[in-house]
Amino acid sequence: SQKIEQNSEALNIQEGKTATLTCNYTNYSPAYLQWYRQDPGRGPVFLLLIRENEKEKRKERLKVTFDTTLKQSLFHITASQPADSATYLCAFDQTGANNLFFGTGTRLTVIP
Amino acid sequence: GAVVSQHPSWVICKSGTSVKIECRSLDFQATTMFWYRQFPKQSLMLMATSNEGSKATYEQGVEKDKFLINHASLTLSTLTVTSAHPEDSSFYICSASVSGTNNYGYTFGSGTRLTVV
Numbered sequence: 001s002q003k004i005e006q007n008s009e010a011l012n013i014q015e016g017k018t019a020t021l022t023c024n025y026t027n028y029s030p031a032y033l034q035w036y037r038q039d040p041g042r043g044p045v046f047l048l049l050i051r052e053n054e055k056e057k058r059k060e061r062l063k064v065t066f067d068t069t070l071k072q073s074l075f076h077i078t079a080s081q082p083a084d085s086a087t088y089l090c091a092f093d094q095t096g097a098n099n100l101f102f103g104t105g106t107r108l109t110v111i112p
Numbered sequence: 113g114a115v116v117s118q119h120p121s122w123v124i125c126k127s128g129t130s131v132k133i134e135c136r137s138l139d140f141q142a143t144t145m146f147w148y149r150q151f152p153k154q155s156l157m158l159m160a161t162s163n164e165g166s167k168a169t170y171e172q173g174v175e176k177d178k179f180l181i182n183h184a185s186l187t188l189s190t191l192t193v194t195s196a197h198p199e200d201s202s203f204y205i206c207s208a209s210v211s212g213t214n215n216y217g218y219t220f221g222s223g224t225r226l227t228v229v
Contacts, residue, residue: 034217036217041223041225046217049217099161101158
């Protein structure tokens with residue numbers, strides 16, 4: 001069955017540095033992959049979507065890459081700020097369905 | 113942007129009672145809404161897909177008679193947890209797709225924290 005893994009449960013980083021989060025998937029070839037931010041006690045908020053034919057996508061300080069050979073997506077936050085502290089989730093569509101399958105998330109803490 | 117409003121944000125109920133959670137799309141029509149459940153430090157798990165005017169599609173292992181879903185209009189879907197038990201305590205989240213997945217992703221409600229005592 002399809003599986004999606006995010007490299008670490010928690011990541012601490014110094015303010016101003018670039019945070020890099022990893023999402024790996026197996027037994028599936030998603031047409032696109034999405035990244036969400038979730039704050040404690042809140043629903044996820046959509047950040048970026050990248051398609052299988054796109055290598056990279058950017059939005060302000062965010063950058064996402066999609067390597068279909070490695071079956072991996074990287075999510076970067078440049079010039080990280082304490083306000084970026086949250087859990088970040090990657091997700092892709094399930095086969096033949098119009099819904100999302102989520103990774104377990106990485107809890108990012110940006111230290112001032 | 114598209115907004116999904118979810119009510120209540122938290123609820124405490126006694127074991128054996130039923131609880132209804134509402135999910136509304138405020139500025140768009142959602143023919144399909146999704147209900148997720150999230151346990152502490154775990155990811156979102158899809159419970160069911162709610163389609164306007166038809167029966168919901170439940171994921172394997174989710175009891176349809178326990179988790180009643182009604183999607184009577186294009187802007188409202190409800191999830192009723194019937195005869196709730198402490199093990200049903202969880203964070204329930206609904207979502208809707210605004211325009212397929214064409215760069216817009218999915219819009220999520222703010223979630224409902226259910227505690228069954």
